[in-house]
Amino acid sequence: MISVAAFRKQLALPKTSWQICLLAILGGCTSALLVILFTLAIEEIQQLYLIERDNYNTLDRVSRFDLPIIGSLIILLFAWLTGYKYLRTGIPFVLHRLKVAHGVIPLKNTLNQFFGSAVALASGFSVGREGPAVHLGAAASSYIGSLLKLPYNSVRTLCACGIAAGIAATFNTPIAAVIFVMEVIMREYKIHIFIPVMLASLVGSLITRNVFDVTHNFEYFHKIELIPQHYIPLIILALLLGTLAAAFNKTLVTVIKHSTRIHIIPRLMLAAMITGTLGYLVPGAMGVGSGAIDVSLSNNWHVGLLLSLLLAKFVMTTFAIGLGIPGGIVGPIIGIGAIAGAFTGAIVLQIMPSEHISNDFILLGMSGFMAASLNAPLAALLAVVELSGQLEIILPAMIVITIASIISGQLFKNRSVFTMQLDVQHLAYRKPPIEKTLQKIGVLGVMKDKFDLLEQASEKSLAGRVVSIDAKVPIINKTIKKIMVNKKISEQITYYWAEFDAKVPLATNHQDSNAEVENSHAEYQISAKMHLHKLHPLSHQATLAEAYLALVDERCGGVYIYQKNVVDIIGIVTFEQMRHYLVTGKFQQ
Secondary structure, three states, rough: OOOOHHHHHHHHHOOOOOHHHHHHHHHHHHHHHHHHHHHHHHHHHOHHHHHHHHHHOOOHHHHHHHHHHHHHHHHHHHHHHHHHHHHOOOHHHHHEEEEEEHOOOOOOHHHHHHHHHHHHHHHHOOEEEEHHHHHHHHHHHHHHHHHHOOHHHHHHHHHHHHHHHHHHHHHHOHHHHHHHHHHOOOOOOHHHHHHHHHHHHHHHEEEEHHHHHOOOOOOOOOOOOOOOHHHHHHEEEEHHHHHHHHHHHHHHHHHHHHHHHOHHHHHHHHHHHHHHHHHHHHHHHHHOOOHHHHHHHHHOOOOOHHHHHHHHHHHHHHHHOOOOOEEHHHHHHHHHHHHHHHHHHHHHHHOOOOOOOOOHHHHHHHHHHHHHHHHHHHHHHHHHHHOOHHHHHHHHHHHHHHHHHHHHHHHHHOOOOHHHHHHHOOOOOOOOHHHHHOOOOOOHOOOOOOOEEOOOOOHHHOOEEOOOOEOOOOHHHHHHHEEEEEEOOOOOOOOOOEEOOOOOEOOOOOOHHHHHOOOOOOEOOOOEEEEEEEEEEEEEOOEEEHHHHHHHOOOOOEEEEOOOOOOOEEEEEEEHHHHHHHHHHOOOO
């Protein structure tokens, strides 16, 4: 039976193990069930006044105007009960917590995400479900890691697993969920993260299929009917999408920047007034984005209606997200891209009326706008393939995605909408390369757990002292290294790392002095200069990044790892160990 200490130590190392895979499955199940509960809550609320889910065309004009206002009042009431400062939610907040807290999400923010986003989505605001899915999935999985006191590097991996399971449970797109996590959230491809994330995504998708008994929301897209003659219109579509994505991101950031000085109450009420007014005029723009796609499919390619729908959805989304309505942004982005694709397709049909484009431009608009807005081309490509179930979309989608991404990024200097949000909100999401490297390894995995503890010792009392050294203790660079304790007058214990430049063996009963290392014990006299370095306390959950930050100013010494309290020492990590790893890629044995 594996011990808890060995279990945690295995998780502290950056490698694939059955332990992290088991936790990924557990985290995936928890995250998926929480997201499913969130989805059911939205549906139950909408059943009170909607005939069909997310279809606000069935409401009268006054109800469409009143509904967002009522929803914002409920959101504000719940935020007042928990504290307005806990209203920060969504993907940008999760990215921030991954950098500053290893993915651990505060409970009150999660409560606001669950109830606030459920009300916002049911009230017709142009926000998405994937933002809450990411937040709820990350919170559920990271809570498991925190409950088990796991190393923070494994908590970070569990957070990524919960995000993948949440997205897979929302859209039933397990492959796109994995790529989204690696491309947008983690922004790196590591095999020890990739495999558990894949397992969690698989679990999330399987649970969704068993609960809702559905496959995808966009199965009405039939066989792709694009031909090479349509590739020039596709290039025009890509140019439009790249430009629109840059305008969308910069408009959203501008709204956030100028609204930060306004209190949350007038901000949310302004968002409700804008949503209600536009919903009064253009009901198809309300909601996640599926309603906009339905309108695009059923309007017989009417250019004027599509243009008004595109403008309304654009404004509604930027002000809802920018003014602080809790909810995601990917769903509305998909809706805006679909409308832009339908708009371009309608113009192409007027130029080439004999050609039949079907709904292909809608799919390509979704993929291109998502790729350019999120700076996630691979995730956008796989998402549209899984949502449509059409492999034939890959080639034209690659054309649209690459051109749209180049136009948006190079011509307009556009970046991911999430990083732009973090920048304007002054939330940290970057770490120096050294810290990024060291945060992948927990101190439990590399600490030295062989040491002697000399109680109430001092430099004076150690000078010339004969000490008994266990031969099994590794002697680094042929020096004796001990841990010593100096008890201060204030009764506060301070630990020091003692380094001795040389050792002088005493006379032993063994004729061959070289045989002394084979003994269980050998006696040495401290006769050379001794160096004392103060040891800094560090929790067993910490990573090498925290150890490095504690020692970087002194560039020497070490940290001692404690279990439950600061006097419960279980190991030591020295600065020399980290320096050696950063230079050679290996840890000293």
